[in-house]
Every structure is written in structure tokens, then in C-alpha cells.
Amino acid sequence: MDRYAQLQLSILGTKSAFVKIQWPTRFGVLVCWVLATCLGILYPFTVGMLLFSIGFINYVLLLSFRINNNFLAKTKTTSNIYETSLIEWPSFSIIVPLKNESAVIEGTFRAIHALTYPTHLKEVIVVVEETDAVTQESLRKLTLPSYFHVLYIPELPPYTKGRALVHALKIATGEYVTVYDAESRPEPSQLQKAAFAFANTQEELCLQAKIHISNPNTSWVSRQFAGEYYEWYERHMQELSSQKLPFGLGGNSFFVSKTNLEKAGAWDPFNVTEDAELSVRLVQNNVKITLLESVTTESCPDKINDWINQRTRWNKGLFITQLVHLKSSWRQGGFGLEGWLSFWVPMMSAAMVPFFNIYIPLYLGLSDIPYPLLILMNVSLWILLAFSLGCSWIINLKSYSQLSIQKSNFGVFFDAIRYLFLHFAAGFKSYVEYFFAPMHWHKTIHNELPPPTPSQEEISPQKVLVST
Numbered sequence: 288m289d290r291y292a293q294l295q296l297s298i299l300g301t302k303s304a305f306v307k308i309q310w311p312t313r314f315g316v317l318v319c320w321v322l323a324t325c326l327g328i329l330y331p332f333t334v335g336m337l338l339f340s341i342g343f344i345n346y347v348l349l350l351s352f353r354i355n356n357n358f359l360a361k362t363k364t365t366s367n368i369y370e371t372s373l374i375e376w377p378s379f380s381i382i383v384p385l386k387n388e389s390a391v392i393e394g395t396f397r398a399i400h401a402l403t404y405p406t407h408l409k410e411v412i413v414v415v416e417e418t419d420a421v422t423q424e425s426l427r428k429l430t431l432p433s434y435f436h437v438l439y440i441p442e443l444p445p446y447t448k449g450r451a452l453v454h455a456l457k458i459a460t461g462e463y464v465t466v467y468d469a470e471s472r473p474e475p476s477q478l479q480k481a482a483f484a485f486a487n488t489q490e491e492l493c494l495q496a497k498i499h500i501s502n503p504n505t506s507w508v509s510r511q512f513a514g515e516y517y518e519w520y521e522r523h524m525q526e527l528s529s530q531k532l533p534f535g536l537g538g539n540s541f542f543v544s545k546t547n548l549e550k551a552g553a554w555d556p557f558n559v560t561e562d563a564e565l566s567v568r569l570v571q572n573n574v575k576i577t578l579l580e581s582v583t584t585e586s587c588p589d590k591i592n593d594w595i596n597q598r599t600r601w602n603k604g605l606f607i608t609q610l611v612h613l614k615s616s617w618r619q620g621g622f623g624l625e626g627w628l629s630f631w632v633p634m635m636s637a638a639m640v641p642f643f644n645i646y647i648p649l650y651l652g653l654s655d656i657p658y659p660l661l662i663l664m665n666v667s668l669w670i671l672l673a674f675s676l677g678c679s680w681i682i683n684l685k686s687y688s689q690l691s692i693q694k695s696n697f698g699v700f701f702d703a704i705r706y707l708f709l710h711f712a713a714g715f716k717s718y719v720e721y722f723f724a725p726m727h728w729h730k731t732i733h734n735e736l737p738p739p740t741p742s743q744e745e746i747s748p749q750k751v752l753v754s755t
Contacts, residue, residue, distance in 0.1 A: 288443060288444055288445070289440075289441065289443040289444065289445070289450055289556070291450065291453045291454055291457070291556070292443075292444070292445055292450050292453070292556040292557070295453055295552075295553065295554070295555065295556055295557075296557070298552055298553075299552050299555055301611075301615075302552065302555070302568065302611065302612070302615070303555050303557050303558075303611070304555055304557040304558040304564065304607045304608070304610075304611050305557040306611075307607055307610040307611050308557065308607060308721075308725035308726060312610070313721065313722050313725065316610075316721075316722075317722055320642060323338060323646070324645070324646050324649060324650075327339070327646060327650050327654070328649060328650055328653050328654050331650070331654035331655060331656050335650050335654050335656075338643075338646060338650070339647060339650055339664065341643075342639075342642075342643035342646065342647050343667065343668070343671070345636050345639055345640065345643060346640075346643070346671055346675070347671065348632070348636050349633070349636050349637060349640065350671075350674070350675050350678065352633050352636075353518075353678060353679075353682065354678060356518065356522045356523045356526060357518065357522055357678075357682045357685065360522060360525075360526040373482060373483065373486050376404070376405060376408055376482055377408070377461075377462040377463055377482050377485065377486075378408040378409065378410075378460070378461040378462045378463070379404070379408065379409045379410075379461045379462070379463050379464070379465060379478055379481075379482075379542075380409075380410050380412060380455075380459035380460060380461030380463070380464045380465075380545070381399060381409060381410065381411045381412070381461075381465055381466075381467060382412050382414065382452055382455040382456070382459070382464065382465070382466045382467075383395065383399070383411060383412070383413045383414065383466075383467050383468075383469070384414045384448050384451035384452060384455070384466070384468070385413060385414065385415050385419070385422045385469055386416065386419060386422065386448075386451075386469075386730060387419060387421045387422060387730060388421065388422045388425060388469045389421060389422075389424075389425050390425065391469050391470050391586075392422070392425055392426075392429075392469055393425075393428075393429060394470075394472065395467060395468075395469060395470060395471055395472065396411075396429065396431070396435070398471070398472040398473055399411055399467060399473065400432060401475050402473065402475055402476075402477060402478050403475045403476055403478075403479060404478040404479060404482075406432075406434055407434075408461075409434060409461070409478065410434050410436065410459070410460060410461060411432075411434060411435045411436065412436050412438055412455040412458065412459060413426070413431075413435060413436065413437045413438065414438050414440060414451040414452070414454060414455050415437060415438070415439055415440070416439070416440055416441070416442045416451075417439045417440065417441055417442060418442045419442075436458075438454060438455055438458065440454045444726070445556050445557055445726050446726070446728055447556050447557070447558070447559055447561065447726070447728055448538070448554075448561055448728070449554035449555055449556040449557070449558060449561035450554075450556035452466065452553075452554045452561065453553055453554050453556055456545070456548070456549070456553055456554075459545060461545065462544060462545060463481070463482075463485065463542050463543065463544050463545065464542070464543060464544070464545050464548055465478075465481070465539075465540065465541060465542045465543075466538070466539050466540070466541065467539050467540065467583070468538060468539045468585065470585045470586045471539050471540060471583050471584075471585050472501065472583060472584040472585060473496070473540060473581070473582075473583045474581055474582050474583070476581065477496060477540070477579075477581045477583065480579060480580065480581045481494050481496075481542040481579060481581070484579060485542075485544075490575050491544075491547055491572075491573060491574045491575065492543075492574065492575050492576075492577060493536070493541060493542065493543040493547070493566075493569050493574050493575070493576045493577070494541060494542040494543075494577060494578075494579040495524070495534075495536050495537060495540065495541045495542075495576060495577070495578055495579060496540035496541070496542075496578075496579045496581040496582065496583050497520040497521065497524075497540075497578065497579075497580075497581065497582045497583070498516055498520055498537050498539070498540060498582075498583050498584075498585060499513075499516065499517070499520070499582050499583070499584045499585075500512055500513035500516050500517075500584070500585065500586070500587045501584040501585060501586050502586045502587060502589060503690060503692055504692065505589040506589040506590065507702050507705065508588065508589050508590065508591060508594050508706075508709070509586075509587050509588070509589040510687075510692055510694070510702065511683070511702050511703075511705075511706045512587040512588070512594070513587070513686075513690055513692065514682075514683050514686035514687060514690065514692070516587070517686045517689065517690055518682060518686055520537075520578075521689075524578050525578060527629060528576075528577045528578035531575070531577075532625065532626050532629045532630070533566065533570045533575075533576050533622060533626050533629070533630050534566070534576060534629075534630065535562065535563040535566045535630070535634075536562045536563065536565060536566045536576065537562060538561075538562045539583065539585075540581075540583040541562075542579070543569065543574065547569065547572065547574050548569075550572055551565065551568040551569050551571070551572045551574065552568055553565075557726065558604055558607055558608060558611075559600050559603060559604040559607070559725075559726065559727075559728055560600070560601055560603075560604025560605055560607075560608060561604075563604065563605055563608050564604070564607075564608045564611070564612070567608065567612045567616055568612075570616075570621045570622055570626070570630075571615075571616065571619050571620070571621035571622075572621065573621055588731060588732060590732070591709065593731065593732045594709060594713075595709060595712050595713045595716060596729035596731075597729060597731050598709070598710070598713035598717075599713050599716045599717045599720055599729060600717075600727075600728065600729045601717075602637075602638070602641075602713055602714055602717035603717040603720050603721050603725065605634055605637070605638060606638045606717065606721060607721070607725065608634075609631070609634060609635060609638060613631060613635070616630075616631070640710075640714055641711075641714030641715050641717065641718050642718075644711055644714065644715070645715070647668070651664060651665065676700070676703055676704060676707070679703040679706075679707075680696075680699055680700045680703050683699050683702065683703055684696070684699055687699060
């Protein structure tokens with residue numbers, strides 16, 4: 288095991304996912320789910336009906352979250368206007384963890400180099416495994432500016448992004464820390480906006496920039512992904528941030544002081560969604576997570592298998608995060624009642640969907656339920672499904688319009704149906720992987736797209752990153 292991972296385990300203790308991914312816990316969860324399913328089938332009018340009712344309410348609850356975010360929220364996006372000068376600018380450490388990356392990293396490095404921020408106040412730590420021949424070959428083709436540092440780490444378990452970030456944090460010298468992924472393209476003014484936001488508050492903050500998708504038109508999968516991300520960042524996170532309620536961080540483009548990061552325990556190398564897990568401990572340490580009016584663009588998976596693998600990891604990691612932190616976050620505070628509910632209830636509801644997607648068909652198909660009641664249950668489910676797809680259709684039409692995505696009304700509706708089945712597949716696979724491969728990291732495939740031509744104001748006066 289990696290020595291820094293061992294050190295993190297000693298620091299985090301029971302707040303690490305390490306215990307919750309061991310066989311006793313996984314076996315216990317599996318037994319509970321199997322037992323609940325069997326009891327529901329054997330006792331259809333008591334246990335069975337109770338579980339069916341909870342599942343139905345759970346579906347309604349998830350749908351209500353989307354309806355609230357897209358139709359009832361009144362929050363308006365704040366302006367990106369900000370001061371352009373400070374008496375003293377803070378320093379930033381930018382961590383870029385890479386794994387088997389090729390051409391995509393050049394565009395990312397160019398975007399980072401184009402950040403309009405004093406060179407002597409930013410450092411870039413590129414983290415690469417010693418055995419990663421693909422990324423090392425890509426790096427050899429590039430001439431990196433002097434403030435870029437390549438950190439080689441051993442190829443040791445756990446093989447997670449969190450482990451790479453912990454290595455980089457040990458040598459980071461910046462007052463604030465941020466993370467960019469291999470495909471991240473931050474807007475040039477992002478560090479300036481973050482610095483000004485930190486300078487103009489007395490609160491301890493963690494800032495999350497918005498993430499937009501740069502390849503919405505490469506396939507129907509990426510088109511749906513782009514609409515989903517737009518809905519998440521521009522509506523859901525925007526609403527929570529305006530109400531000063533906590534939300535889970537994205538995997539990149541967030542900014543936090545190194546002091547607060549270390550005080551919270553930094554990243555857990557044993558969790559495959561290290562960003563969401565870190566959010567919990569930051570909130571527990573009274574760090575306020577808020578949205579930064581700045582945009583990072585990135586490419587998303589555009590093939591079905593790649594999408595399912597990425598969502599499997601996300602679902603699995605979020606479920607593990609709940610096992611680790613749900614009870615302690617209630618006892619230890621930091622969230623407040625409203626904050627705790629808004630943070631955890633949607634996550635818990637989403638985590639239970641795969642179980643109910645398995646349980647309800649088995650219950651309806653195998654239990655001895657009177658025919659009229661069976662018909663009523665089926666009709667209720669089909670009505671809810673139709674209403675949910677209708678809402679998704681309207682929401683996607685709205686998002687596609689704002690993203691300038693051209694698609695017929697029928698095409699948008701058909702996309703919603705197909706995307707729902709992808710969520711079913713990823714949810715089921717995440718359950719299987721939790722039981723049999725909780726630490727498996729599905730590498731996201733990053734496809735390089737032609738970079739947009741920068742405007743004159745976006746071109747850095749410093750030397751340009753070039754290929755050799």
C-alpha cells in the first residue's frame with residue numbers, strides 16, 4: 288500500500304472509506320438487501336407493501352427535486368463582474384492528476400498557462416505514476432513553463448485520484464489549492480475571480496466554478512450529458528449556493544485554502560468519489576461551499592460504455608460516502624437541519640433507486656397480490672414514469688435551447704427514454720461493483736477536440752506552451 292495512503296488512513300480514521308469497503312460491511316449490506324427483498328415477497332401485504340410504498344415515494348421525491356430545480360427555483364445567476372486588482376494577490380497551487388493521457392493534456396496545459404494571473408504566484412503540479420508510459424511520452428513532446436512541476440509517484444494501491452492528490456498536496460506551496468483534470472479548460476480569469484472572492488469575505492470558503500460540456504454534439508450521450516450538467520450547475524447548485532446551503536463539489540475547478548484543506552483531513556485515497564467525500568468534511572469544519580461565477584469547460588464521455596463506467600464509479604463512491612458520513616454528519620454538526628436535508632436526502636434517494644428498480648419488479652411478479660391491486664400498482668408506476676419522462680422532455684428542451692443544441696421535439700423525448708435506461712444500467716452495475724470491486728477505478732476516456740481560437744484578451748503575454 289502507498290505510504291501516503293497509509294498516513295491518510297491514520298489521519299482520517301473512521302472518516303475514511305477503508306472500513307466501509309471491507310468484506311464484513313459489504314456482506315452485511317448485501318444480506319440486508321437480499322433479506323428485505325425476500326421478506327417483501329413472502330409477506331406482500333405487510334413488508335412487501337411497505338417497501339413498495341417507500342420505493343414509490345422515493346421515485347416521487349427524486350422527481351420533485353428536479354421539478355423544484357427547474358420550475359420553482361427563483362434564483363438568478365449573479366454577474367461575473369469583479370474587481371481586477373488587489374493590494375496583495377494570493378498564491379495558488381494547481382494540481383493536475385494524470386493517468387494514461389495523450390493528446391488531450393496539451394490543450395489543458397495551454398488553458399492553464401493562459402490563466403491571467405501573476406506567474407510567480409501560481410505553481411502547477413502534474414502528478415504522474417512512474418509506470419505511466421503513455422502520459423510520460425505525451426509530456427516529453429511538450430515544453431513546460433518553469434512553474435510547471437512533474438511529480439512522479441509509485442504505482443501502488445489504492446489506484447485512485449485521491450491518492451495522487453495527497454501526494455501533490457505534500458509539496459504544494461500555494462496559499463490556495465485547486466484541481467484541474469486532464470480535459471479541464473478553465474476560463475482565463477478564473478484564478479482572479481477566486482482570489483477576489485476570498486479577499487472580500489470574512490468566511491472560510493470553498494469555491495466551486497461551474498462546469499460546462501464542450502462536446503454536446505458528438506453523440507446523443509454527450510448531448511444528454513451536457514444538458515444534465517447545465518441543469519446541475521446552472522440551476523441546482525446555483526439555487527443551493529444562493530440559499531447558503533452546502534452541496535457536493537465537482538471533481539475539478541474548486542478552490543480552497545491549503546490550511547482548511549489540511550484541517551479537514553484532505554482527500555481520502557480509499558474513496559472513488561474523493562470530491563463528494565471531501566465536501567462533507569469541509570462542511571463539518573465550518574467551511575462554506577459556494578458557487579464561483581466562472582466556467583470551466585471539459586469534454587464528457589460520448590459512448591455508452593464510457594458513460595456507464597463513469598457513472599458506475601460516481602454512484603458507487605456516493606453510496607460509500609453515505610455509509611461513512613451519514614450518521615456522523617448528523618451528530619457532529621456543520622450542516623444544520625436544512626443543510627443536512629438538502630445535502631443528504633437527494634443523495635440517499637438516488638442511492639436507493641437501483642434497489643427499488645430490482646425489488647419492485649420482483650415483488651409485483653412473484654408476490655401473491657390480488658389482481659385488482661396489482662393492476663392499480665402497475666398503472667400508478669406507469670403514470671409516474673410517463674410524467675417523469677414528460678418532465679425530462681420539457682427540461683431538456685429548455686436546457687438544449689439555452690445551450691443552442693438543435694434537436695427535434697421527438698428526438699429530445701427519445702433521448703430522455705434512452706438516457707433513463709443508461710441510468711438503470713449504471714445503478715445496477717454500481718451495486719455489483721460495491722460488493723465485488725469497491726476500489727475499482729473506471730478510467731474516463733478523454734477525447735481531444737479542436738481548441739477554440741482565443742480572443743485577443745485571452746492570449747497570455749507569457750511564452751506559449753509549444754510542442755517540441
